[in-house]
Amino acid sequence: MNPLKLAIQKSGRLSEDTLSLVKDCGISFTQTSGKLKAEARNFPLEFLFLRDDDIPQYVANGIADIGIVGDNVRAEMNENVEIIQKLGFSKCRLSLAVQRDFQYNNVQDLAHKSIATSYPNILKKFLDDQNIQADIHVISGSVEIAPSIGLATAICDIVSSGSTLLSNGLKEVETVFKSEAVLIGTPHLSAEKNAILQQLKFRIDAVQKAKDYKYILMNVPNHAIDTIHKILPVMKSPTILPLALEGWSSLHSVVREDDFWQIIQHLKEAGAEGILVIPIEKMIM
Numbered sequence: 001m002n003p004l005k006l007a008i009q010k011s012g013r014l015s016e017d018t019l020s021l022v023k024d025c026g027i028s029f030t031q032t033s034g035k036l037k038a039e040a041r042n043f044p045l046e047f048l049f050l051r052d053d054d055i056p057q058y059v060a061n062g063i064a065d066i067g068i069v070g071d072n073v074r075a076e077m078n079e080n081v082e083i084i085q086k087l088g089f090s091k092c093r094l095s096l097a098v099q100r101d102f103q104y105n106n107v108q109d110l111a112h113k114s115i116a117t118s119y120p121n122i123l124k125k126f127l128d129d130q131n132i133q134a135d136i137h138v139i140s141g142s143v144e145i146a147p148s149i150g151l152a153t154a155i156c157d158i159v160s161s162g163s164t165l166l167s168n169g170l171k172e173v174e175t176v177f178k179s180e181a182v183l184i185g186t187p188h189l190s191a192e193k194n195a196i197l198q199q200l201k202f203r204i205d206a207v208q209k210a211k212d213y214k215y216i217l218m219n220v221p222n223h224a225i226d227t228i229h230k231i232l233p234v235m236k237s238p239t240i241l242p243l244a245l246e247g248w249s250s251l252h253s254v255v256r257e258d259d260f261w262q263i264i265q266h267l268k269e270a271g272a273e274g275i276l277v278i279p280i281e282k283m284i285m
Ligand code: PRT
Pocket: 009, 010, 011, 012, 013, 014, 050, 051, 052, 053, 069, 070, 071, 072, 073, 090, 091, 092, 157, 158, 159, 160, 161, 162, 163, 164, 165, 179, 180, 181
């Protein structure tokens, strides 16, 4: 069977989370330093290790079948690739920023000004959508120093915590593009490769769902089971097991991590005790 070829970043901000996703999907391989390729031992998948900027092009021209890349890079490169799945890691935004003392009211204030960026295509689309003409300066690195050396009035760069902007005397004024890691591919996969991709997607889904949910168990007095059942936004129905202690049960369920802090107080008020919240490794609905 021909393996599905997956392009991933060789080393950089995407690598660690990409490798742990692969591992959580139960796929193992050995990465030999200096080698561009590796084959998975227990899944029909071959890895290509590349610079992230090259991944959309390699996928578009069929050297790789699928790839994992920041959506910012996918959008900027504008190759013929489509998003198969959002992966939820490497979240960041592409933002416009100006020097702290710049009187900024709205994006019109940047009309006819110079803006330094490594993302000219995404920026141009954003400005065009707002009917703004500006002078885009393409630079490939250290964009954040452009205003202080007089190269540009504003910058358009990736922001995560905001500390790079802060330490360069800049303030973020507009979000241009929200990004996260995405799995990309072409619409022209063979039936054989598409079948492998569906298996891979199934595993990624199970891993992602597990991250959003927690397993919860608690001791509840039997008279409170109905009330607690109503508080828990369960998948189907909670599991209830009798405790050795008369009149009490152990109630097991699954909750969204986001909901947990909102419902915990209600659970306690309803009489739940000894509440345990446990991570889930895989979850198949
Ligand atoms: O060598 P290669 O070309 O493969 O890698 P690269 O150096 O081009 O990319 P890399 O590894 O830095 O980033 C890969 C992807 O991670 C990006 O395309 C984004 O999708 C995502 N990502 C997430 C980030 C950040 N967070 C991030 N903070 N990419 C870059 N940054 C940089 C940003 O450019 C700025 O200099 O970090 C700085 C801002 O960070 P804060 O936290 O100070 O705001």
